Amino acid sequence: MTENGWYCGRCRYWHRPDKKKGEIGQCRRHPPQVVAEDLGDIETEWPETYSDDWCGDFEATADR
Ligand code: SF4
Secondary structure (H helix, E strand, O other), X not given: OOOOOOOHHHEOOEEOOOHHHOOEEEEOOOOOEEXXXXXXXXXXXXXXXXXXXXXXXXXXXXXX
């Protein structure tokens, strides 16, 4: 957790689809990014962050 109270766990853009992954969630501030998989496959993924990460695009949500 940061001194300024900014952290992904209380950001409106943070989404945690799999509660079993603990404190890891997805940042959905921007569209998913294209990533190259094995055998030349292309997929899209949202960046994963820990709940105590943060960035300058943080926006607080009232329900966390
Ligand atoms: S990376 Fe930034 S925009 Fe994304 S969830 Fe964390 S604080 Fe919010």
